[in-house]
Amino acid sequence: MTAVQHVTVLGTGVLGSQIAYQTAFSGLEVVAYDLDETALAAARQRFEKLAATYVEEGVTGAADGGAQAALARVSYSADLAAAVANADLVIEAVPESIEIKRDTYEKLAAVAPERTIFATNSSTLLPSAIADATGRPDRFLALHFANRIWAHNTAEIMGTPATDPAVYATVVEFAETIGMVPIEIKKEQPGYVLNSLLVPFLSAAGQLLVDGIAEPEAIDATWRIGTGAPMGPFQIYDIVGLTTAYNISKMGGPKQQEFAALIKERYIDQGKLGVATGEGFYRYGA
Ligand code: NAD
Numbered sequence: 198m199t200a201v202q203h204v205t206v207l208g209t210g211v212l213g214s215q216i217a218y219q220t221a222f223s224g225l226e227v228v229a230y231d232l233d234e235t236a237l238a239a240a241r242q243r244f245e246k247l248a249a250t251y252v253e254e255g256v257t258g259a260a261d262g263g264a265q266a267a268l269a270r271v272s273y274s275a276d277l278a279a280a281v282a283n284a285d286l287v288i289e290a291v292p293e294s295i296e297i298k299r300d301t302y303e304k305l306a307a308v309a310p311e312r313t314i315f316a317t318n319s320s321t322l323l324p325s326a327i328a329d330a331t332g333r334p335d336r337f338l339a340l341h342f343a344n345r346i347w348a349h350n351t352a353e354i355m356g357t358p359a360t361d362p363a364v365y366a367t368v369v370e371f372a373e374t375i376g377m378v379p380i381e382i383k384k385e386q387p388g389y390v391l392n393s394l395l396v397p398f399l400s401a402a403g404q405l406l407v408d409g410i411a412e413p414e415a416i417d418a419t420w421r422i423g424t425g426a427p428m429g430p431f432q433i434y435d436i437v438g439l440t441t442a443y444n445i446s447k448m449g450g451p452k453q454q455e456f457a458a459l460i461k462e463r464y465i466d467q468g469k470l471g472v473a474t475g476e477g478f479y480r481y482g483a
Contacts, residue, residue: 201314201371205230205284207277207301209240212318213290215346218247221270222347223375224260228272230280237273244268256347258376278308286371288340290318298322299330306332314364316340320392323385325357334359340368341389342377352377353389395433396445402430403446403456413478435477439470 205228206217213229221227229244231237250256251264259267274280281287287309291301298319305315315337317324328334338356343349352372356365372379380390388396402416411419417429434442439460446457464470464477471477 199225199370199374200367201285201374202226203283203285204228205281205287207231207280207287207289207305208291209236209243210290210292212342212344212346213288214240214243214247215344216288216290216318216342217271218244218251218267219346220375221267222251222256222259222264224270225375226270226272228274228280228284230274230277233275237275240273244271251347254348277304281305281309281313284309284313286314286316286368288316288318293319293321295322295326298327302327302330302332306330314338314367316368318342321387323357323387324355324360325385328357328359335361336364338365338368339389340372343391346377350377351380351391353380353382353391355382355385355389357385399430399434399437399442400446400449400453400456402434403442404452406431407452407455407459431478435471435479435481437471438473439464439477 203226204217204220206213206220207230209217209229209231217227217229229237229240231240245268248264248268251259256264287305289298289301289305291297298317302315309315311333313336315331315333317327317337317339318341319327319339320341324337324339328337331337334357338354338360341353341355343351354365354368354372369379369381382389386393405411405416406413413429413431417431420426420429443457443460443465446453446460468474469476472481475481
């Protein structure tokens with residue numbers, strides 16, 4: 198039995214709701230915390246939708262009662278002290294802003310039990326940039342999930358030099374308990390493992406396109422056939438969404454900025470944002 202029985206998730210947006218639901222689905226009690234009743238009402242809808250998606254996609258690994266019973270293991274709170282009073286582990290998924298994160302941890306540190314472990318799901322901030330605000334750097338680390346957690350079930354686990362190895366081990370075990378494949382990251386690394394690989398890969402594909410070397414279909418076919426991978430880089434761009442691709446590319450060097458301009462002109466300005474809008478580099482649906 199895992200040392201973690203009671204989990205609180207801070208922030209019930211895209212990722213927070215998935216983390217909370219997956220945890221409940223796996224049989225643990227979860228408190229979903231958000232700022233106010235309006236946000237919690239939206240959270241309830243997200244959880245209902247997730248339950249339906251899990252059934253539709255035949256997600257395995259449910260505890261007793263399946264996807265619907267998982268909903269009853271989630272409770273809701275907009276009171277931080279009450280939300281964490283019994284927590285073994287708090288997973289933070291509030292917006293990706295250093296100010297919001299640090300402010301959240303300062304408030305959390307004041308009310309959470311001493312034993313509680315804190316984990317951030319931040320995609321781009323290193324845990325050491327937040328550790329001092331937690332008041333317990335030895336019981337703090339990053340636990341990073343991927344969007345569509347039930348299908349893309351990696352959990353990248355990354356401590357700081359101050360993280361207690363026993364705490365790290367507890368979080369690895371927790372990740373396994375909720376059906377994740379724990380990815381143990383030995384040192385702090387911006388982008389963890391996945392984005393350290395994916396971002397340069399996608400950027401290289403963008404460069405081939407702006408340099409006029411080959412079209413997206415040819416680049417994707419090369420990658421799929423040559424490596425056996427199910428998708429090429431432009432198919433991945435469509436899933437990530439072209440707005441995100443644009444925002445990341447425009448911060449890069451001259452070639453990436455050229456790619457950003459191309460995406461904007463040919464796609465974003467035409468309302469083609471990727472799979473979400475039915476068209477990006479490719480067309481989807483009917
Ligand atoms: P989101 O905007 O969908 O959700 C954020 C939630 O936090 C909202 O429900 C909001 O009401 C709530 N919130 C705002 N301020 C808060 C506060 N002070 N205290 C508690 N809750 C607060 O964001 P998201 O996409 O779920 O991202 C959350 C975190 O997860 C970020 O750190 C992000 O880097 C990370 N992440 C996101 C993805 C992704 O694909 N979206 C993937 C991996 C990791």
